[in-house]
Amino acid sequence: MITELLQQVRVIDPVAGTDAIADVLISKQEGINSHPQIVSVAATITDIPQDAVIHDCRGLLLGTGLVDLYSHSGEPGFEERETLTSLLQAATAGGFTRICILPDTSPIIDHPGVVTQLLQATASATPSIYLWGSLTLNAAGKQMTEFADLLNAGVVGFAESQPWENLGTVRRILEYLQPLGKPVLLWCCDRQLAGNGVMREGTDSIRFGLPGNPTAAETSAVAALIELVATTGTPVHIMRVSTARSVELIAAAKSQGIPVTASTTWMHLLLDTSALQSYHPSLHLEPPLGNPQDRIALRRAVKTGIIEAIAIDHAPYTYEEKTVAFAESPPGAIGLELALPLLWSNLVATGEFTALELWQAMSSRPGECLQQKIPAIIPGNKAELTLFDPHKSWQVAGKYLHTLSRNTPWLGENLTGKVLQTWN
DSSP: OEEEEEEEEEEEETTTTEEEEEEEEEEEOSSTTOOOEEEEEESSOOOOOTTOEEEEOTTOEEEEOEEEEEEOOOTTTOTTTOOHHHHHHHHHHTTEEEEEEOSOSSSOSOSHHHHHHHHHHTTTOSSEEEEEEESBGGGOSSSBOOHHHHHHHTOSEEEOSSOOSOHHHHHHHHHHHGGGOOOEEEEOOOHHHHTTOOEESSHHHHHHTOOEEOTHHHHHHHHHHHHHHHHHOOOEEEEOOOOHHHHHHHHHHHHTTOOEEEEEEHHHHHOOGGGGGGOOGGGOOSSOOOOHHHHHHHHHHHHHTSSOEEEOOOOOOOHHHHSSOGGGSOSOOOOTTTHHHHHIIIIITTTSSOHHHHHIIIIIHHHHHTTOOOOOSSTTSBOOEEEEEEEEEEEOOGGGOOSSOOOOTTTTOEEEEEEEEEEO
16 A cells, blocks of 8 residues: 655645645555545644655645646657657646547547557556547548447547538538537638638738738637537537637527537637747647737636636647748647646736636546546545646756657746646
8 A cells, every 4th residue: 555645735626616725645555457545635634644655745736637638649650749658748747637639640540440559558558548539531521430339449529630621511420429429529610711821810910921810710610510519409519719709609609508618728828929920830820829819818718617628739740840931830839748837827826817717627627528527636536636836947848848749939948837746
């Protein structure tokens, strides 16, 4: 038996809705298949087991494990960008205990054999890994996958990494998925309206001389999807929300009882188009960073729960792939190890969010979007926990990162806030 006592730690429990200083006793049977358990939570624990390892945790935070709704894995197919091992190590270092992988691997996750292979390769790994099954075969967007077979193989739900091309196909997919009752993840973007835009259309796109991607490329697709959800009754999670108008459409849909949930990415909460004056290729994202009013609206939506979750959308690329002109670079940036410290510093430390509000958006509510419950920090529950030091400084440098890729605008900078340990 391994027993740890965390003394006077700040316990952030978004499930129970509590934020308080306490002692927490955790135990774990020795062995690879045993799960750590929460033995006791109290203002002060006096009955301490003789073999307990005692940690002075004053100034530290203990929260429920973080959940990432969608990120990209290099393996299989692009192991030079990221392997499953490096991805899981980066997720653990970032405080995540559950991570969901989009189906755009090579081969894509459109066949039960691929699902079985990936789940067997990560069966004993931490954090827990979940796979989104592809909605269509070979990413062609025309022929549907065998949904029941993928579910039986172990996918958590269904997603497409790219926006759809045919609304008729989307409607048919939602009709087929309705009786299955599993999560469906879709990205709303009209490629024809987006054109060759590489940043959000507006004053800054004119000032920086970069092709603009209009807000309507997202919002028209959001409106169309909401209509299909209202018609079919199939619940859908709208991923990568990036505009203020999309927030309005989603809020209106929810007020009418239409079953939609939503997420935005961590970088869309932190940055807007003004950051692109650096032309840093790691700021080339899909969807593009919003205008300042979009960033403000997204923050408000996450805080109030209109947008349930903050996703990482970790997208690793090699140095050679990303070290090109902004418009020619592949869109995406890494984030698993950076999101929590940067969100904490910019949202919680500034007083804009409470610690509970941030943890709800990164832990309990993403779990609900997956139709899963995150265990509360109470005696008798499994310990799925993240220990975070909001004051520890560290440098975003290759020797301190676990991911194989370095495509981030924060490379070389010093951050404040570091995950110290996870239990899973």
